[in-house]
Amino acid sequence: MEGEPEPYTGISRIIGLLKILQEKGGSSDLYQLGIDLHLELGEELQIVRSAESLGFVDTPESDISLTPMGEEILRKDINGRKALIRERLLTIPIFIRAMEWLGKAAEESLSEETVKSLIGEQFPNEDVDSAFAMLVNWGRYAELLGYSAAREELYIDRGS
Amino acid sequence: MQLRNIARDFTRENRSTRAIDDVSLEVEEGEFVAIVGPSGCGKSTLLRILQGLIPPSAGQVLYRKVPQAGVNGDMAMVFQGFALLPWLSVRDNVALGLVARGPSALDIDRTVSFYMVKVGLEGYEEAYPRELSGGMKQRVGLARALAIEPRILLMDEPFSNLDALTSVTLRDEVLMLWKDPEMPVRTIVMVTHIIEEAILMADRVVVLSRRPTRVVREIPVDLPRPRNRKHPDFERLSDEIFSLIS
Numbered sequence: 001m002e003g004e005p006e007p008y009t010g011i012s013r014i015i016g017l018l019k020i021l022q023e024k025g026g027s028s029d030l031y032q033l034g035i036d037l038h039l040e041l042g043e044e045l046q047i048v049r050s051a052e053s054l055g056f057v058d059t060p061e062s063d064i065s066l067t068p069m070g071e072e073i074l075r076k077d078i079n080g081r082k083a084l085i086r087e088r089l090l091t092i093p094i095f096i097r098a099m100e101w102l103g104k105a106a107e108e109s110l111s112e113e114t115v116k117s118l119i120g121e122q123f124p125n126e127d128v129d130s131a132f133a134m135l136v137n138w139g140r141y142a143e144l145l146g147y148s149a150a151r152e153e154l155y156i157d158r159g160s
Numbered sequence: 161m162q163l164r165n166i167a168r169d170f171t172r173e174n175r176s177t178r179a180i181d182d183v184s185l186e187v188e189e190g191e192f193v194a195i196v197g198p199s200g201c202g203k204s205t206l207l208r209i210l211q212g213l214i215p216p217s218a219g220q221v222l223y224r225k226v227p228q229a230g231v232n233g234d235m236a237m238v239f240q241g242f243a244l245l246p247w248l249s250v251r252d253n254v255a256l257g258l259v260a261r262g263p264s265a266l267d268i269d270r271t272v273s274f275y276m277v278k279v280g281l282e283g284y285e286e287a288y289p290r291e292l293s294g295g296m297k298q299r300v301g302l303a304r305a306l307a308i309e310p311r312i313l314l315m316d317e318p319f320s321n322l323d324a325l326t327s328v329t330l331r332d333e334v335l336m337l338w339k340d341p342e343m344p345v346r347t348i349v350m351v352t353h354i355i356e357e358a359i360l361m362a363d364r365v366v367v368l369s370r371r372p373t374r375v376v377r378e379i380p381v382d383l384p385r386p387r388n389r390k391h392p393d394f395e396r397l398s399d400e401i402f403s404l405i406s
Contacts, residue, residue, distance in 0.1 A: 007264035013320055016325030019332060037324060047325070078280040078333055137293070143283040149291060157283055 007130035009050035011085060011141045018045055018056055018070050027065035054088045086142035096124055098135055098145065102156045109155035112147075161187045161210070161312065161347070166219035168205055180206060181372035183219075193346045194337060194358035197368030198405055203351040206373070208351065209399075211314055215337035217257040232312075239365045240317035242297040244289040251276070253300050257308045271307055276294045278337065279303045302334070303342050306345065313338075315350040319357065331361055335385070346396040359394060360387050367404045376404050 019066040020037065021028060028036075045134055048064060051057045056070035073084050089095040102108050110118075115135070116128050123131060135154065139145025146157040168180040180202045187193050197203050208214040209221060211313045212231040236257065244253050257273045263271070276282055284297040289297055294329045298318060305313060318334070319327040337343055352358050358365045359381055379401065383391055 002317045004194035010293040010295055010326065012293065012329040013323065013325040015332075020325070023390060079277065079282075082280055082282075128245055136291075140283045140287065141280075146283065146286070147291075148286060149288060 007127070008134035008137055009047050011032065011048055011138060014051045014056065015081065017051055017075065018066060018074055021057070021064065021066050022071070022074055026071070027063055028034055030059065030062050030064050033064060054085065055091075059139060082142055085138070086144055089138060089142050094119070094126070094131060094135065094138070095144070097122060098139075098154070099156065102145075107155070108158070109153050112152040112154060114155050117122065161366065162220075162225075163206075163210065163220040164214045164222065166206070166209060166221070167201065168209065168214070169217040174183055176266075178217075178372045179187045180209075180216075181374055183368075183373060183375055185350055185366060185375060185378075187312075187347060190346045191364065192362045193350070193364050193366060194362035195349065195351045195366045196353065196355060196358045196401060196405065197373065198274060198370050199353060201368050201370055202373040203353075206368075207237070207314050207316050207349065207351050211237060214237060225257070232306075235314055236310035236312075236313045237306050237316040238298070238301050238305045238313065238318045240320050242289070242294075242321070243295060243303045244300055246289050248288075249280060249285065250287045250289070250292070250300050252291065254303045254307055257304055261262070262307065270398060271309070272303075275303045275307045278340070278343070280333070283297065294322045298322060298330060299333075306337070306343065309344045311344060312347045312349065313345045315348065317352055320353070326355075331357065332386075340377070355398050355405075356389065359383070359397050360389070365397075365401060367401055 030044070030048065034041060037044070039047070048057065048059060051070070052059055056067055056073060058065050058067055073081055076084060088130070099114065101115065102110055112132065116132050119126060119131050120128050135145060136147040140147065143157050143159070145156050147153070163183055163185040166180060166183045167178060169176045170179050170255050183206065195206065205214060209216050212228055223232055223234070245256065248256070251272060254276055255268050258268050258271060276285070279302050281299055281303055284292070284296065289300070292300070311364065321331055322330065338345065338348055349362065362381055365379045365381060367379065368374070369376045379397065381397060384394055387394065
């Protein structure tokens with residue numbers, strides 16, 4: 001199986017989760033959802049927390065339900081989804097800070113090593129490698145951040 | 161597009177075996193056809209015969225009512241294993257099929273940019289396949305196939321290498337692209353062993369038998385789109401196809 005395991009949850013998996021919830025009428029029991037999707041508890045919680053951090057689901061007690069924004073993203077086309085994710089990322093603290101760090105840097109670009117040490121300093125509860133992988137992958141998807149593997153640099157994506 | 165009485169033989173240790181026997185199939189422009197059948201029944205071989213990559217041992221492939229000779233340039237394939245070149249960036253992988261056709265560098269650039277945007281790959285231009293999730297890799301495979309602007313898209317188990325949730329999203333996106341008026345692709349033929357996937361996506365499901373492979377039945381899927389697995393007819397169709405395969 002391609003794409004897993006990953007230290008972060010891919011956006012495609014989050015949208016897949018929202019689609020499944022929509023099919024279930026907009027909400028589900030978390031435990032039952034994990035069984036239906038053949039997901040281990042840890043994996044399920046990682047996906048659910050990611051969806052929640054973007055504001056697409058609520059998890060009251062042991063249930064999960066789509067938020068109005070979760071319903072909205074499912075109505076959008078491929079690029080409409082990217083635009084909404086971009087909006088949402090700009091409300092997440094680690095993305096806000098990363099944009100600040102990069103905005104102040106020469107050519108809006110920083111080495112991977114520098115970004116990882118800043119994450120370690122300012123987000124001590126985060127796993128640094130996972131958080132960096134999330135910045136690169138969600139940031140690229142949303143056309144907010146770019147990453148050059150050759151130069152090992154993260155930068156603000158201003159388009160080309 | 162028509163397959164007429166197609167057969168395909170394989171030779172092993174000087175013994176010839178008939179793998180596909182007397183398969184006839186017609187695909188209309190604008191249709192989404194899914195071909196389902198048990199593992200090893202020759203579904204992928206049939207797709208390659210359709211594209212002209214493999215010649216049939218008997219029978220004829222007609223495209224626009226004319227016998228097809230060689231590889232059909234109006235068709236492009238999306239592969240199960242993505243078939244990306246690891247040393248090329250995402251952008252260069254998408255451009256691959258186009259470069260071989262020889263348009264100008266400017267045209268290649270414009271076309272690649274257009275299809276990268278369409279499939280949601282903008283932002284990944286300089287990424288390499290090893291940096292991508294399975295879902296993103298298959299988007300690259302899809303953009304590469306679309307970039308040659310085929311009229312017919314052939315998909316060989318395109319979601320089989322993806323986890324269940326990513327598959328849900330990519331199916332949805334392929335259907336969006338199929339309905340996008342800016343896309344030259346009007347017709348899709350998809351091979352899958354997942355019955356549910358066939359019913360979720362296709363206008364018609366062609367059920368194949370075990371070897372020697374024949375068409376067991378063609379089942380139209382008239383369920384409204386977007387389709388829901390909880391629709392009462394979904395389960396009925398699913399059971400019908402399952403009983404034909406098993």
